[in-house]
Amino acid sequence: MGIRSFVTTELSLTEFPELGRTDLRNLKKGIDEAFKGFTRNYGEGIEDLFIPLLRFLVWFEKLMLATPWPLMIVILCALVYAGARNWVLVVGTATVLLVAGYLGMWEDMMKTLSIISVSTLICIVFGIPFGIMMSKSNRTQAIVTPILDIMQTVPSFVYLIPIVMLLGIGRVPGLMAVCIYAIPPVVRLTNLGIRLVDKDVLEAADAFGASSRQKLFTVQIPLALPTIFAGINQTIMMALAMVVVAALIGVQGLGGEVLKAVNNQYLALGLFNGIAILSIAIVFDRVSQQFGKRLQKHSEVIHG
């Protein structure tokens, strides 16, 4: 029959009808060439844009390394206490720092802490305003949500390629990779937190003549703060998860040592540095959670 001969000769069901090999090669080459051309023309300019950021990163890292270690431990413990008001956590933090230092990881730990702090800071500074914008308009939300989905699901190695092509390797591309992966939670949860604010309270603010700015600062942000803090907590955790990946493009620190251990099959080195990253993660997590809980103090005592 006509149909059978069509199937067997023109369209095989077992072999996918691919683009011709030459065409496929030309397509990939075309994309590569186009991006390389873009890099050649604008790469330097874009790199220059990030020089202030690089300077800040280097300065912050140097500052942390130049601070005498006992003072550093005191500062970090004080920060933990200020955030969590919990002595167990303070003692835990001191122990982690002392043990890590004793095992030769002080410098790497400071480097990791510095890049995590800066990237978290950047995520918060950009993420919260973005979340607020998203909460104000359904259209913005419809546009931003899929972008956030992409940022979280595309394997980080995929966007590392263009970043490295554009900016080379080093701290700035590493920081960008971390931020791309870590910023979505704080944006999402800021948006969610503001959208979940009790409509009755918002109506009351309206009835008393609040401008939209006053509503934002006296009602929406304060009531969304616990949710925003859950987002910041997640952002920190995701930033820490990226330190090993960031090490691939030249970010020094604990992640770099783990990478070295993987490449050379050094079990102990890998374990020590891995546990150090884990400890930082636990401390950050507990401190930000306790802080978030303290923000909700007012809702604790519920009248029966």
Add this chain to the structure above:
Amino acid sequence: MADNSIDVKGLYKIFGSNGKKYIEAVQNGMSKDELNAKHGHVLGLKNINITMPSAKIQVIMGLSGSGKSTMIRHINRLIAPTVGEVMFQGVDVCKMSETDLREFRRHKTAMVFQKFALLPHRTVVKNALYGLELQGIDKKEAEERARHWLQRVGLDGFEDRYPNELSGGMQQRVGLARALTNDADILLMDEAFSALDPLIRTDMQAMLLELQEELHKTVVFITHDLDEALRLGDRIAILRDGAVIQQGTGQEIVLNPADAYIADFVKEVNRGRVIRVDTIMETAENGTATVSIPSGSRLENVAKLLSDSGETLANVVDDKGITIGAVSMRSTIEAMVTPAKH
């Protein structure tokens, strides 16, 4: 005293994506059900005309779905009408610019909500001064004024608590203090006492009446409870399916219900607490009775006076003490009992 009456004229509200389009059909008599079935729009309010007297309590009464909460939100334009006017001091609230509206809400109105709507992250005093804070009034002065009103509503000692730590009744006192601190001419109360249990509700009603005696604000009070309406309202408007079906004083509504629906409502009312002696008194020849009662007294007070004194007749006297009529035990009791025809 300034005229702070609110004049609602020809107000219609049609909920839906394009309410304006159907306004003519509704004005020509299209019913709520027909509008919903044919065009998917909901008729919220239909030709509302109420003149709310200055410095008096205007009650708007209706069951759920009657449009009473929609109605009160038109006065400070939390909801904008489809057509109609809300006139206050010569200005139509519905035509104000955003900025003017904000100033109007800040300085001329204050609102109390059924679900309190307090700011949970702020202490009681910070809640009470919220309106002043929005106006940009100096912190110290705002706090002083807030504390004054908190004390007036009986919340001394609770200033630094959070709303969550208080009972429902106390939370609504905070809501009332927040509204009073604003010192606005109009006080909007949206089912303010409906969420409270009966004893506390009665307390709050008494407090509102007591405060009103010295404050003389134009109060718009929404309720679904006829007893509450009769107790508080200088004037009452009854809403059903988005339209006003009767308005007048409590006594007028109880004595002359406009239709069977309202008659059904007022059947259970304690008439002795609503009807005034002036309504049933007869112009009497002077000096027949040994006891007298002031004009405007409620029948239950007349009954008590007569039974306490053992008399069957009382003089009704005006505020100068001149006898203007007389009332008998018999007619008092007759008027207090629900007529059989209802």
